[in-house]
Amino acid sequence: MSIYTRSGDQGTTALVGDRRSKDDLRVDAYGTVDEANSFVGDALALLEEWPVDLRDMADVLDDVQQELFDVGSDLATVGEVRPYKVTAEMVDRLEPLIDQYMQQAVPVKKFIVPGGSRPAAKLHVCRTVTRRAERRVVALSKTESINPECLRYLNRLSDLFFAMARAANARCGRFDREYIRSRNVFRHAMGKGKEADSQ
Numbered sequence: 511m512s513i514y515t516r517s518g519d520q521g522t523t524a525l526v527g528d529r530r531s532k533d534d535l536r537v538d539a540y541g542t543v544d545e546a547n548s549f550v551g552d553a554l555a556l557l558e559e560w561p562v563d564l565r566d567m568a569d570v571l572d573d574v575q576q577e578l579f580d581v582g583s584d585l586a587t588v589g590e591v592r593p594y595k596v597t598a599e600m601v602d603r604l605e606p607l608i609d610q611y612m613q614q615a616v617p618v619k620k621f622i623v624p625g626g627s628r629p630a631a632k633l634h635v636c637r638t639v640t641r642r643a644e645r646r647v648v649a650l651s652k653t654e655s656i657n658p659e660c661l662r663y664l665n666r667l668s669d670l671f672f673a674m675a676r677a678a679n680a681r682c683g684r685f686d687r688e689y690i691r692s693r694n695v696f697r698h699a700m701g702k703g704k705e706a707d708s709q
Contacts (some may be wrong), residue, residue, distance in 0.1 A: 545580060547579065605666065615700070630676070633672075
């Protein structure tokens, strides 16, 4: 079976229910989700090999990759020509994971500079590319009907990557670096326990 079909040589691609230019907003949206998924795969490969035990995070990323394919599939569907794959339950499943990983991190109140350990740095890349995918989906939603759960999923997923990056640094014995010129931007400390903001 040949990987090339020549059907896209004129700058168009097939969607479920339509054919669009490759620079179409819908194609850009699901293409950016695919890009995010590739970065998740890169992070997963590192976490599986890392000497510190991050196996639970690798398992989460394995599930996330499957779900990002669901997001891409829904975004590649023009109109409700079939039942959507991304559900509210998939979004809700991410929230306890975010709480779990944030509880493993040292409390902070300022913006975090991406980086630290290599696993954390990879997860921050996943976070920022997912945010970009979210922006693309927002732009698409202003012009066409989409599955709204896709947008909610991407929003929550980027939060999960942030929490996992902080937890990975904590497990690797690395402190998150705060943006030194930042004010206290979080009312409550983000991390283990809760602190009231004194300012």
